[in-house]
Amino acid sequence: MNLAVAEHGFLSPTGAEIAFVLIGLVVLGSALLVVTTRQVVHAALWLVVTLGGLAAEYLLLTAEFIAWVQVLIYVGAVVVLLLFGLMLTKAPIGYSEPPDSAARIPAAVVALGATATLLTVIVDAFRTAYLHLGDDTVGSTEVTGQSLFKVWVLPFEVLSVLLLAALIGAIVLSRSRSRAHSGRKD
């Protein structure tokens, strides 16, 4: 392959390719296990592997900021929350929950169809594209922050509204009023 990986890559060109393939296989394998494993807790743990692998892929793409945010938000927060969810719903460890056989065939058909379509599209679209790494797109935290607060400032601020809404919603569904106030009427 014709390679133009520049100084900003974390590895040499061939190294980056080898790393991509290896990590990619890990990501795919663990994603398949998330979907197929019968043990719910294992699914969550395989999800950690998938997400961590993706963080490594981001590093290979020189998206430094995104890679660390991936580790912090996904591996650090989302998976932990999911594990808490499993714990609170008392998902039995080691219990095998059979995937629904009725939906298996349509699901497989849909999945194969979607894969085929997407792969064809990508093959068709990017047969000749190569990654040329320029200086200006390296996703360091600094550059990302500049762009975030210049161009994307409104969506960013609106995200805070979303976070607040999610927070309030979760509180409404989960928080019991304490017994001590039960005498008071609204």
Next chain:
Amino acid sequence: MSMSTAATATLAVTKVDAPTIEYGKLSPILIIAGVAVVGVLIEAFLPRPARYRAQLTVALVGMIAAFGAVVWLARDLPDDHRGSVTAMGAVAVDGPSLFLQGTLLLIGIASVLLIGERRLEPAGGDAFAPQAAAAPGSQQEKDAAAAGWTQTEVYPLTMFSLVGMLLFPAANDLLMMFVALEILSLPLYLLCGLARRHRLLSQEAALKYFLLGAFSSAFFLFGVAMLYGYSGSVSLDKIGVASAGAMDNDALLLIGLAMVAVGLLFKVGAVPFHSWTPDVYQGAPTPITGFMAAATKVAAFGAMMRFFYVALPGMRWDWRPVMIGVAIVTMVAGAIIAITQTDVKRLLAYSSIAHAGFILTGMIAMSDAGVSSTMFYLVAYGFVTLGAFAVVTLVRDARGEATHLSHWAGLGRRSPLVAGVFALFLLAFAGIPLTSGFSGKFAVFQAAARGGAGSLVVVGVLCSAVAAFFYVRVIVLMFFSEPKVDGPTVVVPSVMTTAAIALGVAVTVVLGILPQPVLDLADKAALFVH
């Protein structure tokens, strides 16, 4: 800044140039966001007995103020009615966004009136669970109900959802659109699960809505990724420019278009992405169902029109046949499945699916008339739907709302007024002349016929006829059959529900008899900013 070699070094010390944001142009959205935040503060700091009144007042005053801001912005639009883009290209302030934002705010006002209704439950309280965290049927729940607790958090949640709805049709790039989609959806998922009666059903509705909603927004996002890959930008304008001429990489564009469309069609409940609609409409608290049915459709169709008209006008020959197919299937399936329904809320849900098909008909016209007729239809449909669900909250028996159709038999003899109002709404759904439904259907069919989608118009008219059959069947049931002995009673609501229903009736009749002023307004507002 002077030398390019030192660019990286200077970045560290350079202050970020402040982005330009015209706050005035965003004022309707900002006001509602402020109302939501004030609502949260009320929950945090006011004593419980004072919260209900405070929340209701703040929400209503805020929405009226925001509506005033919309009117003010609309008057400021230049004479050619071209709008402008603000917030670094994230939000478009143009005719369609202002028209739809105004509609959404009016629907929001009526919905909050319904949500605030506290006269209907015999034991007092509103349509929401006294304590959402208590398990259904538990002692804790009974205690909470006996103590007369209520959860006033529903008001800020509704306002958060409204923020997303106001942003959704105005979003001028796909990222803003995605964030707005999530803001409108997440509070709605939660609100669906808060019904006071039939709580299990309600929670399952929330779960179903949430899982399918998250699934569909993942499709939306992958579509955005494909379009970004195609054009190098998520701005609708730039995608429009890129898609106008290019021939290579078409596959990427098409798949992106299709996946974004899946996300949007899910939100409007078009077949084949409709399966959540009946269950969620049935399970959710009825005031929320009304809000969701009316406002989500307005917002999502606004976003869909902007997406297709601004980003992909050059692709119309590719997407139009597919969308025509979707519209036909939606109209046919909605009308036919509705015939078999025995529950009023499910019936209204299938009717809303059929209406999504009619609205798509207007959108497909790809002309200014298409935009204006679609917007007119959305106004007409929104208020009829809200009014119909408001009537549903009034017909009750010991177990809450009596939604089974058999309970509605003979309602016209017991309370002719309520049955008459419901009959008016059904006639408007059916598109009988002198109601808003007729004006709306006429406008969209006319636009579609002129836009060269004659076959669609034929199917639309046939489906209207089928749909009219089941609407009339309900009217016959209400007026010409014997009332059941243990049938439901019609509860007399407070002034709030009455006002909401009166607004629905007024809009239905006025738009039926004198549609021209609103049609003119929609015509003027039909230009998207590019």
Next chain:
Amino acid sequence: MNPVNYLYLSALLFTIGAAGVLLRRNAIVVFMCVELMLNACNLAFVTFGRMHDNLDGQIIAFFTMVVAACEVVVGLSIIIAIFRSRRSASVDDASLMKW
């Protein structure tokens, strides 16, 4: 390196996630599959950002992550509320409705 490889990975991941959503019955696992799909979108965004030489892709990926975090919060609170009512997190047990 040919960036298409990253897109292959993304497409495969997306379809694995989508298949999982249709296949699995445990609400939390269904939800994990949705997360896989969102991650596939992120990978596509970052890759396309590299190909187009602009940062937007990475910014969007960041936004997606925050949105996903919000979805997790809301989703888990709904799932746990249902579990408390019904003592099960299986989607199939949602017997009152057709799934």
